[in-house]
Amino acid sequence: MPQDNTIAVPTRLILGSSSVYRKELLSRLGLLFDTMVPDIDETPHPGETPDATALRLAREKAAAVASKAGAALVIGSDQVATLDGEQIGKPGNHANALKQLQKMRGRQVIFHTALCLWDGRKPDAARAAQMRNVQTLVTFRDLPDAELDAYLRIEQPYDCAGSAKNEGLGIAILQSIQSDDPTALTGLPLIALTDMLRQAGVAFFGQPAAQPH
Numbered sequence: 001m002p003q004d005n006t007i008a009v010p011t012r013l014i015l016g017s018s019s020v021y022r023k024e025l026l027s028r029l030g031l032l033f034d035t036m037v038p039d040i041d042e043t044p045h046p047g048e049t050p051d052a053t054a055l056r057l058a059r060e061k062a063a064a065v066a067s068k069a070g071a072a073l074v075i076g077s078d079q080v081a082t083l084d085g086e087q088i089g090k091p092g093n094h095a096n097a098l099k100q101l102q103k104m105r106g107r108q109v110i111f112h113t114a115l116c117l118w119d120g121r122k123p124d125a126a127r128a129a130q131m132r133n134v135q136t137l138v139t140f141r142d143l144p145d146a147e148l149d150a151y152l153r154i155e156q157p158y159d160c161a162g163s164a165k166n167e168g169l170g171i172a173i174l175q176s177i178q179s180d181d182p183t184a185l186t187g188l189p190l191i192a193l194t195d196m197l198r199q200a201g202v203a204f205f206g207q208p209a210a211q212p213h
Contacts, residue, residue: 007031010201011121012072016065021167022077025188031202038064038076050087051133054080054114059129062118066128069120073200076116077188081162083109090161097152097163098145101173106142109162110135113184117196130196134189136179138162143173 013033015026026033038061044053055078062076081088083104091097115132122128151173157165164170166177167186181189194204 007202007204009033009073012069014065014069014072014074016061016074016076019187021186022188025183025186025190026075026193029190029194029197029204031197036065036069036074038062040064042078044080044087050080050082050085050110051112051114051135053087054078054112055116055131055133058114058116059118059131062116062129063125066118066120071121073197074118074120075188075193076118077114079111079113079161079187081109081111083107088162091158091163093158094152094156097158098149100163101140101143101148101152102145104140104162105148106140108137108139110137111162111185113181113187113189115189115192115196117193117200119200130199132189132192132196134179134181134184134192136177136181136185138166138177138185139175140164141173141175148173 007030009031013031015023015033015035016038017035018037023035040060042057057078058076061078062074066074088100091100113134113136117130119128151169155165155169157163157170164173166174177185179185181191183190
């Protein structure tokens, strides 16, 4: 049963992610949810555009979890950063992160945050998935190597595409953020997600919501 100040969900809700950032963002909605880690290959396909990569991986994450979860609502999300059309992945270590920040300083980077809500109550896989790609335009400050190196040693954002955590100290190396969905850059666009959840029957304020067909 829902606890105080939580919103009833018409079926089990699962976040298909190991990201603590996405878990924190989803928690803001007051929904009861579980988490499962999808086991997929996140390597981009040859010739695949950045937005196509993000959308495919978001869908594959949701589908992988849904295949084990049955009649549940599953959230999958993925993010790809691009500069001049080139994908910028997670750096993995300090040296790679510094190279990323050096390349991006004074430049505008596009972050594609893809979202998939998979409705396991629908038998038709083609109709089960709602998809959305939210773009965020981020301009990095033109900072010297010493400041970039110092930032990385403090926050160590080696698991983040683009080597900067905008929800932390990384905001200090950014000049501007432009997006229609303010939480997209952190990894889970909540405006898009709440729209999808409403379509799946979640009533956030007790109002009638659309039911699955």
